[in-house]
Amino acid sequence: MTANHPAEVAAQYATEQHLRTRIDTHVRYSVGPELEATFDGLLRLNGQEILLDVGTGPGEFPGRLRARGHTGRLVGVDLSAGMVEQARAHQSGVEFMQASADALPFADATLDVVTARHMLYHVPDVTAALKEFRRVLKPGGRFLAVTNSSTYMAEL
């Protein structure tokens, strides 16, 4: 089984434990611009968009948007049932569903924004996932991903 096999990924994210280790490593060793401010600056939300966060983990990103006043519908999906459970327990005002990036439970052209933060490197068929994001986005909708560059954490 490869590292990106869905069963392997689901097992890795069955609980928050491994994710917290990843986040702590990013916080400790990342260099360059502050990620959240850069991400927010690129997204330029007006607060009313219907936004889907794919691979949402514990849902902190859509939870943060709701807490700071986003009024549009916010949805997070994740492959891992454990992450969806965590997200539902800790974030309010956000819908969470278990779903895979390449089979989203949305009709065509229904979303304003899709985000995929630190998750595309887990997806075995990135092209299929990108096609799925495009399918659910309205014409003119926006997609923003965060992923690692080839020199990421070279210092480490």
Ligand SMILES: C[S@@+](CC[C@H](N)C(=O)[O-])C[C@H]1O[C@@H](n2cnc3c(N)ncnc32)[C@H](O)[C@@H]1O
């Ligand atoms: C490194 S975590 C990032 C969590 C969150 N986006 C963040 O930035 O903190 C990667 C997440 O992607 C999820 N994931 C991996 N492959 C997925 C897929 N094919 N579809 C949906 N979620 C997936 C994992 O279960 C995990 O919660």
